[in-house]
Amino acid sequence: MSSRIFWLGMHKILRTTELVQLRLMGYEVFGPDYISTVYDQSADLSSQSGQESSLPEDVFRKLISFNFFYNEITEEISEILNFYFDAVIVTINPDWLLAVLEAYEGPVLYRTYGQPYSLSEHFNARGAWETMTTRENLHVIPFAAETIEHEQEWFRQLCTEPVPYQIPDDVFEFAKGRRQNAPRRSEIVVSIPNIENPYYSAAYEKFSSRFSEGYFRILGPQRRIPADPRILGEMSRADLLDRMSRASAYFYIYNDPVCYLPPIETMQLGRPVVFGPGSLLARFSNERNPGYARTDEQASALLNRLLKRDSGLAREIVAAQEPVRVRYDRAHVRPIFERVFRRLLANPARPPACEKHGNTIKVSGSDGPGDEVVVVPLHIDGLFHYVDGRPTALEGIPRVVDALVDTVISKSSAHVVVSCTHDSKPVIFDFFRAHISAGRVTIFAFNQQRDEAEAAFEKLRFVEYVSMISQNVKAYIVPHYYLFPEALLNDVPITLYLPDYFPYLMPDEVFDTSSEKDALNKQVGSELGRRATRVLTNSQFTKEYLPQTGLVPEEQGDKIVVAPLPFLGAKRASSLADYERIRLEKAVGGRPFLFYPTANRPNKKLTFFLRLLAFKRLENPELCAVLTCSLDSVPEVRTTAEDYNLTDALVMLPGSNESTMRWLYENTAALCLTSIAEGNFPPQVLEALNYGAPVVATRLPTISEVARSEVGKLLLCNPLDMGDFAEKLAFAMANRDKIIARQNELLKSMHRWNSAEAFATAVARSLPHVQFGASQ
């Protein structure tokens, strides 16, 4: 007997296409009535009580009278679903999916059609990450690869190959039967249904403020029609198709990465479609498509030509949109739909992405922590985040942690346990995905915390966990000198990562919220420094002054290990996607720019950087700067930007991913590093050398220490010397090629001094109880 499927959907087109096709494929499919009070212009409100079903009559009656939409599923209905159905297909709405996952234990197929927001972010906000990643037999079936490009990795891993969706059959019938010489209307059609809905209301207001011409006709059903004669409101399908087929053009007004069917239906009817940047149509084609309008003015110009019967342009657009039309053509869609759904329904088995036991999360089937464990606490929010769905480490310590974990995994057989906060579970999971999948990394995830006391409890829970495995913990890498005081509660070998201690170098500055907090931080750091088996730092310069700071006892200076940082960005940097490049080019606006990717800290001297920028702009008003921090963490930086009227000259790109960083280095006029104190050779300089950006930087001891006799190959300046910086920036901008050639000579030596191998050797020395050289 065929499988019995519960199909949770109500869309009037899907009920005539995908629901029908599933039944034609031989499945018994039950579709519930849409009896929710939530108005939806796309809902088919007709009764489904006449559908064929082998369900017992009382069960059928219960299901058909139950509201499955925007509603919890009761225990009784849940039992029915589990007993009578072999699979559930959920369409469109993520919240309907969550209700089903709660109630139904069997295979679930979630069919998505593109929506104006990120599904993975939505699921994370609902706390559903764990439900979905630990769930067996869950499949997401997107309709186009382009609609999941921005989704987070864990969600994309749940996705099958895309299955396009088709425009309804009546469009094909209409296209076949219409009169080819039907007179054209001098009008442009757009679709804005249900203007009461906030999304469409915003779309309507935006459209009306930019396009007030009377030749537009606004299609789509409305509950209450605003006073705008251009709105046609609800009409029969035949009238709608006639209107579209006789319009001079269809204007697709939306810029978000989804696409509704009306423009595709128009394409099937042979009429030209004009669309703007960012839309899915734009991503399906490209900027050279004749229907693409980069600006509102370009759109108006194109539409006016089409209104004036520019048949050459119309033909050109129709020819260019053919590949897009084909994507939705039933002849193309149906075989793919049938193949994928048949395969998934016949064999829905799929292991969950991970398993959770207590607080620990690991890949299904892996052994988890074994005899040799390295613990790395990362339970602070904000260390890692998503940029366009890609997990990204914040500059500074998290990037070094990435390199440390890589080293431990590749050079030893130790298992790594990383902790994370409740909210950062998805991003930590995605960030360490490769190692987790290989069974080498386990996550200890904190529960949600409502106040400080609960936060402390969670930390203690982690202490308890480490206590439990303490016999096997060969190293506890504390990546920050005061953020993880709970490390002191475990009796395991600690390696403290201490790249610098600026309060010693700049005693008059406050680094935390107050000098009292700075003092407490130092107490924690001192206790960790005293207890640590090894202290890991990145420069000889820092090693020499640390014993004088009080953080490492003077008599224990020999336990400080120097591991020069290798080039950190390479592993995660790739070429930018087109949409990312366009977005960056737009942000910079074709202007030359100085670049300084750094957090805003007192030692970075961003006030000086801004004054320098203002000074340089006197001779070059086009010059701007790209920063990756917030201007507000050092108060005078914001006021300096305002005092010097630099607001329009600053492009702020906080949280940029490695690919964006690479593009910025490759395109900057110069890296302009104004810091007066660094704990190690600044990674920005190493990245600039690798990516070919001219470097103008303060003459720091940590640069001289590494560049040694070749230090003269860099343009180094006296600290905070405006004249020196201005002159060297001018030289760098005028002699870019020459500067880069000179820097390349230094880079060759840097490859030796700051190699990944040298780093790994030093890391091994900093973890004396871990057996290195036994990699698996």
Add this chain to the structure above:
Amino acid sequence: MKTVAKADDSSDALGRDNPSTGLTVRELEVRALVIQAYNAVLRRWPDPVGMRYYTDRLQSGAMSEIDVFTGLLRSEEAKLIVPAQTHGGDRPADRMAVLAGVFRAATNGELTRHYVDGIGRPHIDGLVSSALKTDFARSVLLFCSNKESTEGRVSR
């Protein structure tokens, strides 16, 4: 597992009503932990039902020591004792007092050993009153210094 005779001065909750019953060290530790948790959170001795509930779960591994504290802290009774957030921020401070106990439970059951060994309460009062005025990092530092001084005394 080593079995010890039940101490004569044990309370009811420690099983005094049945002097012939021998308790293992682990059982004693578990009971002492529950007593300590009740006293820290609810400021009273455990009732027999509560004692059974938590000892069963601790012994079966269904609950950790911290779960006992957390469970009690979230009980209706605790809400009556621990002032609401609106009362001048006392609630986090009171919870810090409980935390001081949890530090001990979480770090090798040190406090439970105090009970079992009859050492008493050598420095817990000072720790609690300091914890009331301090934050997590300070509590940890305080715990570390107390732990060190206690260890020093024991070794001497």
